[in-house]
Amino acid sequence: MADEFDVVVVGAGPAGENVAGRAVRGGLSVAVVEEELAGGECSYWACIPSKALLRPVDLVAEVGRVPGLETGPIDTAAVLARRDEAVSHLDDEGQVGWIEGLPAEFVRGRGKLDGPKVVGVTARDGSVRTLRARHAVVLATGSRPVFPEVPGLAEARPWTSREATAVREVPRRLVVLGGGVVACEMAQALHGLGAREVTLLVRGGSLLGRVEPFAGELVAESMRASGIDVRTRAEVTRVERPTPGGPVTVHLADGESVEADELLVATGRAPATGDVGLASAGLPEHGPVKVDDSMRATGVDGGWLYAVGDVNGRALLTHMGKYQARVCGDVIVARAKGEPDDLPALRAVADGYGPPQVVFTDPQVCAVGRTEEAARAEGFDVRVVEYDLGSVSGAYLLGDDYRGRAKAVVDERRRVLLGVTFAGPGVAELLQAATVAVVAEVPLDRLWHAVPAFPTVSEVWLRLLEEYGL
Numbered sequence: 126m127a128d129e130f131d132v133v134v135v136g137a138g139p140a141g142e143n144v145a146g147r148a149v150r151g152g153l154s155v156a157v158v159e160e161e162l163a164g165g166e167c168s169y170w171a172c173i174p175s176k177a178l179l180r181p182v183d184l185v186a187e188v189g190r191v192p193g194l195e196t197g198p199i200d201t202a203a204v205l206a207r208r209d210e211a212v213s214h215l216d217d218e219g220q221v222g223w224i225e226g227l228p229a230e231f232v233r234g235r236g237k238l239d240g241p242k243v244v245g246v247t248a249r250d251g252s253v254r255t256l257r258a259r260h261a262v263v264l265a266t267g268s269r270p271v272f273p274e275v276p277g278l279a280e281a282r283p284w285t286s287r288e289a290t291a292v293r294e295v296p297r298r299l300v301v302l303g304g305g306v307v308a309c310e311m312a313q314a315l316h317g318l319g320a321r322e323v324t325l326l327v328r329g330g331s332l333l334g335r336v337e338p339f340a341g342e343l344v345a346e347s348m349r350a351s352g353i354d355v356r357t358r359a360e361v362t363r364v365e366r367p368t369p370g371g372p373v374t375v376h377l378a379d380g381e382s383v384e385a386d387e388l389l390v391a392t393g394r395a396p397a398t399g400d401v402g403l404a405s406a407g408l409p410e411h412g413p414v415k416v417d418d419s420m421r422a423t424g425v426d427g428g429w430l431y432a433v434g435d436v437n438g439r440a441l442l443t444h445m446g447k448y449q450a451r452v453c454g455d456v457i458v459a460r461a462k463g464e465p466d467d468l469p470a471l472r473a474v475a476d477g478y479g480p481p482q483v484v485f486t487d488p489q490v491c492a493v494g495r496t497e498e499a500a501r502a503e504g505f506d507v508r509v510v511e512y513d514l515g516s517v518s519g520a521y522l523l524g525d526d527y528r529g530r531a532k533a534v535v536d537e538r539r540r541v542l543l544g545v546t547f548a549g550p551g552v553a554e555l556l557q558a559a560t561v562a563v564v565a566e567v568p569l570d571r572l573w574h575a576v577p578a579f580p581t582v583s584e585v586w587l588r589l590l591e592e593y594g595l
């Protein structure tokens with residue numbers, strides 16, 4: 126027998142949970158299908174545990190910059206215990222309770238589209254329940270790590286971000302493949318927590334390829350200074366692990382090789398489609414589910430399918446997935462009730478600005494909007510202003526040898542900011558001001574009157590505007 130709901134959400138990560146919350150708030154009945162843990166990757170194996178592991182490492186670095194203070198060695202067992210608390214010991218009772226309290230129906234099992242507005246849910250015991258949606262089905266199935274095709278790599282059973290964030294015993298020697306956010310954050314976390322030899326193998330010429338190049342350079346410089354071996358233009362040709370769980374050897378194109386106790390592969394993620402029945406909605410089986418700004422999948426007859434979060438490939442970030450989810454839930458409510466569905470709050474336009482993101486390395490990197498390269502490629506009349514963060518009084522007072530930089534990308538025609546990037550210790554909290562300035566397109570002549578307090582790091586805003594000529 127089919128169970129009928131107004132909305133069926135597949136995937137209870139941050140994106141799926143938020144769609145459910147908004148749809149119920151709008152008066153609709155909702156079923157949420159989850160095959161693993163309510164809360165998704167973010168809560169148990171991504172954002173939350175990685176930041177719990179990074180926090181003490183970051184603090185030690187901060188304290189080390191202030192003369193007269195020192196810390197003892199990090200008690201790794203205590204850090205891992207706090208991480209376990211942060212991930213609720215992999216128990217989703219609290220999040221299931223939140224979903225049921227909305228109220229919405231929580232259905233544990235693997236969801237698969239089975240024709241228009243129909244989702245089949247296979248439970249662990251193999252039983253199948255069919256859910257029918259009166260108005261919409263929302264895919265919020267997230268993403269999965271992707272491995273490069275390297276001989277011996279899969280057989281070596283390397284760590285993904287899951288094993289790295291769930292670490293129980295920090296390996297003495299660690300090789301990390303990749304130079305993106307996961308690679309940088311986890312290399313620093315595990316190095317700080319006791320991995321003596323950490324080697325980062327980066328395919329390209331720099332770290333954090335999606336942000337302004339200077340930010341990746343500052344992170345690489347800091348890693349090298351702390352003893353992490355950062356190798357750029359490293360091409361892995363072969364991996365060997367003769368004994369399962371034993372040492373692993375990574376061979377490189379230049380003839381060198383690196384031996385370690387563990388290998389972490391952090392070479393990106395792909396949308397979790399492929400086995401969610403997209404063909405039954407008339408869509409390609411693989412790749413991201415393409416959506417419009419209301420999060421409705423394009424190319425589906427009847428317009429009943431939506432996709433939010435990592436699975437639509439727009440911005441693989443929790444806050445952006447949740448933002449899309451709020452828009453999506455509200456749009457579904459408006460359409461179900463026959464109300465206007467094109468109000469300004471009902472379109473996820475922020476995706477187009479370049480999403481705000483913080484990389485929690487030491488130094489931290491945060492950015493919003495377009496990089497200089499992206500802005501030029503889009504044909505804007507670009508002017509760039511940069512400033513050495515270490516010269517700002519507020520930053521100097523945070524600690525000795527404060528190294529950091531700020532860069533603003535200006536649209537000269539309209540005299541508004543297209544993008545802002547900060548790299549330096551403790552800059553994460555500068556990001557929201559930048560996001561407001563970029564998204565609200567605040568004219569620089571108006572921004573001039575937003576006076577930063579002395580002596581804070583935010584004084585860099587004043588310096589950037591002075592560099593610009595104000």
Ligand SMILES: Cc1cc2nc3c(=O)[nH]c(=O)nc-3n(C[C@H](O)[C@H](O)[C@H](O)COP(=O)(O)OP(=O)(O)OC[C@H]3O[C@@H](n4cnc5c(N)ncnc54)[C@H](O)[C@@H]3O)c2cc1C
Pocket residue numbers: 135136137138139140141158159160161162163164165166167168170171172173175176234235236237265266267268286290307397400401433434435436440441442443444445446
């Ligand atoms: C190590 C790491 C650190 C990160 N740190 C940050 C950070 O600091 N800040 C940030 O903004 N982002 C961070 N991210 C990215 C962030 O984790 C993702 O963007 C976010 O989890 C996406 O949310 P989501 O709801 O789309 O998907 P997910 O969190 O992946 O949730 C999807 C859910 O759907 C379920 N599911 C999948 N298929 C099915 C199915 N067929 N049936 C039923 N259920 C299904 C899954 O079990 C899962 O629970 C990090 C990622 C990683 C890997």
Ligand SMILES: NC(=O)c1ccc[n+]([C@@H]2O[C@H](COP(=O)([O-])OP(=O)(O)OC[C@H]3O[C@@H](n4cnc5c(N)ncnc54)[C@H](O)[C@@H]3O)[C@@H](O)[C@H]2O)c1
Pocket residue numbers: 273274302303304305306307308310327328329333334391392393394441442482483484485
């Ligand atoms: N603090 C945060 O906000 C945070 C933290 C972690 C992850 N995330 C998100 O999770 C997503 C996944 O992160 P990620 O670091 O896995 O992906 P990524 O796309 O950021 O980085 C992938 C890295 O792997 C490299 N790479 C790709 N193919 C390779 C190959 N064949 N050989 C060698 N190197 C290769 C790329 O050059 C790049 O450096 C990102 O989109 C990120 O936004 C966010």
